[in-house]
Amino acid sequence: MAHAIDFSSACSALLFTLSGTLPPAVCGHFVSLAWGWILCLGRPTVSNLVRAMPEKFERHWTCAHRFFSRYRWSMDDLYRVLVCQLIDPLLPAQQRWLVAADDTTAHKVGKHVAFAGKFRDAVRSTPSQTVFHWAHNWVVLCLLIPVPCVRGRFLHIPIFVRLYKKEADCSRPDQFRTRHQLVGEMLQLLRNWLPHREIQLMADGAYAAQELVSALPAQVPLISRLRSDAALFQLPPARRSGKRGRPQKRGTRLPALKNIARYAHFNRHYVWRYGRKELVLLHSFVCLWYAVAGSSPVRVVIVRDPSGRQHDDYFFSTDPALAPVAIVEAYAARWGIEEVIREAKQSLGFEQVQSWSHQAVERQAPFALLLQAVIQLTYIKTHRILDPHPAPANQPSEVPSFARMLAVLRLAKWQERISAALPRPADRKKILRPLQALLATAG
Known part of the structure; x- marks a missing residue:
């Protein structure tokens, strides 16, 4: 400490x-x-x-x-x-x-x-x-x-x-x-x-819009929640040599996400989200969400609760190279x-x-x-919270709340201020410590 x-x-x-x-x-x-x-x-x-x-x-x-x-x-x-x-x-x-x-x-x-x-x-x-x-x-x-x-x-x-x-x-x-x-x-x-x-x-999900995707700098992918009624399309087929006319921008429209999830094959994965390790079922595929990302492909991830108690969740990333587990964990970390x-x-x-x-x-x-x-x-x-190899005595077991950080800083400042104004004989410590603790935590 x-x-x-x-x-x-x-x-x-x-x-x-x-x-x-x-x-x-x-x-x-x-x-x-x-x-x-x-x-x-x-x-x-x-x-x-x-x-x-x-x-x-x-x-x-x-x-x-x-x-x-x-x-x-x-x-x-x-x-x-x-x-x-x-x-x-x-x-x-x-x-x-x-x-x-x-x-x-x-x-x-x-x-x-x-x-x-x-x-x-x-x-x-x-x-x-x-x-x-x-x-x-x-x-x-x-x-x-x-x-x-x-x-x-x-x-x-x-x-x-x-x-x-x-x-x-x-x-x-x-x-x-x-x-x-x-x-x-x-x-x-x-x-x-x-x-x-x-x-x-x-x-x-409020930011899953074409206006944001078009405003993002290059090489900055977006991970967000996907609408259940999103109009998704297959990638456009490869253009045949010698074919005339405008190239096709999108392929065949895919079924609704609920229908895709009904017949999809899910894989079991462990993900870290909301402070604990969970077993989930994931199904992922690459497609076009033309209304939001235009002709750029996106990766869609469907998350299913193995117990069936929760509804399916739908997420997407404008970087199709991201792994499905990374997408799920990154979106969950957003909650902070x-x-x-x-x-x-x-x-x-x-x-x-x-x-x-x-x-x-x-x-x-x-x-x-x-x-x-x-x-x-x-x-x-x-x-030294970000030290990758801390000593066992300094290794944090949890991340303190901001209220705790603020209280520690207030206590430190009051200790500095009071200690500078008063001598510190042993018989005054019992008076100063409760006062400093009260000042640090009051609000």
């Missing part, structure tokens, strides 16, 4: 690395507000962040508001440093980047909040009734890092976030982007920053992005920020996800 003071110092080092990409006038603001956000035990309003700062904020408190609403800096610059300088060196050179995409809403109050609109509330909606609420809609990308010593477990680190703006909120028509286009743009930036990395995207979003809302106040101006809205909530990534990376580096 790393020493508490080392944990706090490691986090400070990462924050200073990120601040190096900002203008010199706002570097100090960034580090101070970051620590204030980490230590804040209530709603992350700017006033509460200033109160929670471990050191006194030297500037006027309005400068903290202007950091989000007026000062000139870019979240994309922070993402670039996060990806290229903090995450990429931690991973083996040949490791493929598994990236998950999803979107979420953050409830808002007030008709003057910039870019807010009516969006479907996924929590309160049911299959028979759709509930809408006034909210922001965020599109998030997470990097999935496999934990070497815990088979089937991944660390999910948020690396990109974009605000979806309705067409009426865009100042020019060419500024409007759909959620699928936002995912494509973020992946293109990631591709430009990491040209040496292989990237693979996983997204739920749901936990990342939940933890950001519950532990860092992603949904509770009170910004309303255009620039503050686009910065303040993503700031919470950026800090979530920094806290996770701090824990990874100090506890």
